[in-house]
Amino acid sequence: MKNLIEVLNRHGIQPTPQRLAVAGFVLFTDRHPTAEEVLAQVQPSCPTLSKATVYNTLNLLVERGLLRTQNLLEGVVVFDANTGHHHHFIDDQTGKIYDIPHEAVDIQSHESLADFEITEYQVTLRGHLKKK
Amino acid sequence: MKNLIEVLNRHGIQPTPQRLAVAGFVLFTDRHPTAEEVLAQVQPSCPTLSKATVYNTLNLLVERGLLRTQNLLEGVVVFDANTGHHHHFIDDQTGKIYDIPHEAVDIQSHESLADFEITEYQVTLRGHLKKK
DNA sequence: GTTCGTGCAAACGGTTTGCAACAAT
DNA sequence: ATTGTTGCAAACCGTTTGCACGAAC
Numbered sequence: 001m002k003n004l005i006e007v008l009n010r011h012g013i014q015p016t017p018q019r020l021a022v023a024g025f026v027l028f029t030d031r032h033p034t035a036e037e038v039l040a041q042v043q044p045s046c047p048t049l050s051k052a053t054v055y056n057t058l059n060l061l062v063e064r065g066l067l068r069t070q071n072l073l074e075g076v077v078v079f080d081a082n083t084g085h086h087h088h089f090i091d092d093q094t095g096k097i098y099d100i101p102h103e104a105v106d107i108q109s110h111e112s113l114a115d116f117e118i119t120e121y122q123v124t125l126r127g128h129l130k131k132k
Numbered sequence: 133m134k135n136l137i138e139v140l141n142r143h144g145i146q147p148t149p150q151r152l153a154v155a156g157f158v159l160f161t162d163r164h165p166t167a168e169e170v171l172a173q174v175q176p177s178c179p180t181l182s183k184a185t186v187y188n189t190l191n192l193l194v195e196r197g198l199l200r201t202q203n204l205l206e207g208v209v210v211f212d213a214n215t216g217h218h219h220h221f222i223d224d225q226t227g228k229i230y231d232i233p234h235e236a237v238d239i240q241s242h243e244s245l246a247d248f249e250i251t252e253y254q255v256t257l258r259g260h261l262k263k264k
Numbered sequence: 265g266t267t268c269g270t271g272c273a274a275a276c277g278g279t280t281t282g283c284a285a286c287a288a289t
Numbered sequence: 290a291t292t293g294t295t296g297c298a299a300a301c302c303g304t305t306t307g308c309a310c311g312a313a314c
Contacts (some may be wrong), residue, residue, distance in 0.1 A: 016269060016312095035303080050271045055304060071203045075279095077303085089248050104244050107255060110236040116221050119259040123239060127251040148287090148294065167279080182296045187279060207304095209278090 011064040021046035022057040027066060032078040032097045072097060072124060087123040100125065143196040153178035154189040159198060164210040164229045204229060204256060219255040232257065 004024055008015045021042045026033065033041065039054045058079055061067040070080045072088055073095070080099075087100040105123050109116075136156055140147045153174045158165065165173065171186045190211055193199040202212045204220055205227070212231075219232040237255050241248075 014268075014313095018270075048271080051303095052272075052305080053270060056269085059305090069206065071206060074201065074203060075209060075303095077207065089245075089250070092251070098248075100245065104242040106240045106242075108238040108240070109257075110238075112236050113221075113232065113257075115262050116230075116257065117259045117262045118221070118257045119224070121255055121257045123253055123255050125241075125245075125248065125250050125253045127249045130247050130249045146288095146293075150295075180296080183278095184280080184297075185295060188294085191280095207278095 007066070011066060013060060013064060018046060018049050018053050019057050019060075021049060022054055023061060023066070026058065026061070026079055027081045029081065030099065032070060032072075032080055034076060034078055038079070070097075085120070085122075087125065089125040089127070091128055092126055093128050139198070143198060145192060145196060150178060150181050150185050151189050151192075153181060154186055155193060155198070158190065158193070158211055159213045161213065162231065164202060164204075164212055166208060166210055170211070202229075217252070217254075219257065221257040221259070223260055224258055225260050 004020060004027070005015045007027075008019065008023060013019060022038060025042050026038055031037075035051075035054055035058055038058065039049065039051055042054070043049050058067065062069060062079075065083060066081075068080050068083050070078050070088070072078065072090060078097070082099050085102045087102065087105050089098040089100050090096070091098070100123075105125075107121060107123065109118065136152060136159070137147045139159075140151065140155060145151060154170060157174050158170055163169075167183075167186055167190055170190065171181065171183055174186070175181050190199065194201060194211075197215060198213075200212050200215050202210050202220070204210065204222060210229070214231050217234040219234065219237050221230040221232050222228070223230070232255075237257075239253060239255065241250065
């Protein structure tokens with residue numbers, strides 16, 4: 001992917017094969033993988049990839065603003081390619097995490113919160129998918 | 133505290149001195165302490181208290197529904213005596229976590245979320261305290 | 265040949281577990 | 290004696306780090 005190389009370059013990241021493999025997966029998936037899952041996914045197509053390099057690369061992508069981490073489930077850190085403001089829906093039955101556009105949820109806070117200057121908010125919705 | 137002993141008994145927890153010390157702090161604070169902080173806080177008044185017993189007791193309280201864990205900040209697990217539905221406000225400057233009553237925030241979800249059967253939601257607000 | 269990235273293995277830190285000593289009944 | 294709790298230390302697991310090798314310029 002030419003584009004990916006450009007993106008990395010633009011963020012001061014040298015596009016090595018390992019980094020391309022990791023970024024190529026993690027920046028374009030809507031799953032919310034853990035570091036382990038990234039390794040398991042990418043290892044086959046890039047057999048020399050080590051755990052340390054996965055972590056180094058993921059941290060680099062986060063540092064450069066291409067990726068963010070999320071702490072949605074008890075003690076599990078996942079990586080999210082959606083770096084803008086958005087919310088999440090977690091399917092209780094499958095554990096799957098869905099991104100929800102920021103505009104899809106409006107919040108209205110009671111005047112009892114007058115002392116709080118709210119600059120940002122994130123909503124975590126839980127439930128299950130409706131059978132349609 | 134007579135009450136505390138009763139509460140523990142009612143939940144099938146034998147009220148040992150260590151458990152009373154831990155529960156006496158963690159169930160009645162509105163801070164959101166980590167396990168470390170619980171140990172540091174309670175150790176002085178209960179010198180024989182070990183780290184393992186703090187974890188065992190906290191896990192027991194969670195298991196019995198007297199306490200819950202929260203994952204609000206990157207990789208930090210805190211314990212929250214408020215076991216009902218509620219939201220949180222995190223002061224960006226101090227990192228302090230405030231409990232927000234569930235009714236103090238209304239959410240309204242866009243019809244684009246029609247496929248999601250939402251059974252529960254939690255809002256994390258961020259910002260800073262207004263100087264009054 | 266200097267710089268940067270990699271793989272490996274060791275270190276790390278928060279949490280858990282195994283176990284022997286120790287109540288309490 | 291049995292049951293349950295404790296403290297200690299070791300184990301655990303996800304993540305980070307140190308370091309020597311290797312590729313690129």
